[in-house]
Amino acid sequence: MSKIKSIIAAFAVMLPFLSASILTSCDKDVNVSGVQIQPETVVLGIGETQKITVSVTPSDATDPTYSLESSDASVATVQNDVVTAVAPGEAVITATTADGSLKATCKVTVVKHVEDITISPTQVKVTVGETQEISVEFTPSDATNKEVEWVSSKPEVASVAGGVVTGVAVGEALITATSVDGGFSAACKVTVEEEFNGIVATTAGGYYCGDQYGTGYDNDLLFLLSGNVKEGGLSLAGKGTALWLDLNLPKTGATKLPANHYIPILSDDQEQSYTWLPGTEMGAWGIVGSFIYSYQEGDTEPQYIMAEKGTVDVTVDGSEYTVDAVITAGGKEYKFRYTGSIVLKDVKDAGDPPVEEYTEIDLGKELTQAYLEFDGDIYKTGGVSNNWLIYLADSQVDFTSQSLVGPGKIMMLELNTAPSAGKELSEGTYNVLNPTEITSSASLAPFTVVPGLVNDNAVYGTWYLATETKGGQFQPLCGAQKGTVTVKKSGKTYTIDFDVTDDDYKISVKGSYTGVPSFYDGTATTSSLSIRSAASSGKALNVRNLARRQAFRK
Helix, strand or coil: CHHHHHHHHHHHHHHHHHHHHHHHHHCCCCCCCEEEEECCEEEEECCCEEECEEEEECCCCCCCCEEEEECCCCCEEEECCEEEECCCEEEEEEEEECCCCCEEEEEEEEECCCCEEEEECCEEEEECCCEEECEEEEECCCCCCCCEEEEECCCCCEEEECCEEEECCCEEEEEEEEECCCCCEEEEEEEEECCCCCEECCEEEEEEEECCCCCCEEEEEEEEECCCCEECCCCEECCEEEEEEEEEEECCCCCCCCCEEEEECCCCCCCCCCEECCCEECHHHCEECCEEEEECCCCCCCEEEEEEEEEEEEEEECCEEEEEEEEEECCEEEEEEEEECCCEEECCCCCCCCCCCCEEEECCCCCCEEEEEEEECCCCCCCCCEEEEEEEECCCCCCCCCEECCCEEEEEEEEEECHHHCCCCCCEEEEECCHHHCCCHHHCCCCEECCCEEECCEEECCEEEEECCCCCCEEEEEECCEEEEEEEEECCEEEEEEEEEECCCCEEEEEEEEECCEEEECCCCCCCCCCCCCCCCCCEECECCCCCCCEECC
């Protein structure tokens, strides 16, 4: 018992010291041994946020607090453990323990995400083995990740690698580009054709002429050039081959060439929307309509071959045109293809290109046939004058036909004589009336010449007309505005000399006929000055309604 008491007494003596030791041990700090941030890397779009988690070890550290700081607040900010993306770039978010001895970092990359993509072109044509590059545009244009994945719907028809399409076999395929960022897609239709064996034009251009002929249609002149051929002011020069097209399209006033399928005009009553005018050689005046220009090595001069038939196909993708033309000219088929931009110069109000000198046509004594038609007071002048319609023609014109068609040359004259002369064409000199001086039918005094006039696309008065096309319609080349016609007679033989000028189109025509003409009495025919046309009575002169179409000057 005494031993137990001794132990208790000893413990009681030591107790104060043990308590002090225990209390001293409980008051000692637990230091931080480590710090981590999760995630360690972050990729954000502008305006996006990401919560980060900071872990401090040991978990019972006396002071587990930390601070967060961004290395570049213009790129990314951090507050309350939330990172906010501000602008493209990189920033480092650093967590620092309270004592500053330990740090952990998170790398933040801020990007501009792709919002959409487009592909250009959206349609392409290639031949087997030919390549074509396709480009992708991103929205926004400064998107950070511009990687795309390319896929062909039919790699056996068209393959694609890095945006370059290769024609493999004839057919169609869809090439799709998909953005790695966002998964946006756009597609291009690829048509693979057999290798083109025609003429590949390297340059194209043209003119928008508006409704220059008063037909109710717009007129475009389009040229496709290859080799070293150059165009300037409605003329071609240089070695190579070119296609010149005279196109008709709906009257819209637009200077952009519309996509469509164009066919040739074969008759005047044909619907003219999306058509092209075949070529006609008009002697000294030049060429009207469409033609092939060919000037090859060894040629002494260029050839102008009149286009006869064929088709022209125009497609448009944005600002890029594709023109495929298959044209027969001079009995030979020509194939043209052009791909690229086409700009039409607006000349609808510019008038015809300036002509420095008059074109002078001297027919000499080429006109060996004559047809005289007496029409009496056809213009109802009230007894002021009688009217004569005269055709002078070369040997090619068939006067046995009621419808006069080409080839050939015709000088059509309208003369006024005194009623007292009856049905005899009076000898003397006849002066061409100024068109502005014809104020009424009474203006048609004896020994005057009715000038070349146009009404409702028909010609009447005094004109020189010609065509080199067999069975073709005559083209009005020179409408008399001034000049004289002289008539002499010896028995039944007439000599008719003419020298007339068209100031508007800078062309003059002169010549002489001597012989015994055919005579026709057309007094049973009635008409008026406003509707008198070349085919009003007697011989029907087949005149193209598109009178005075702009000629191409060689």
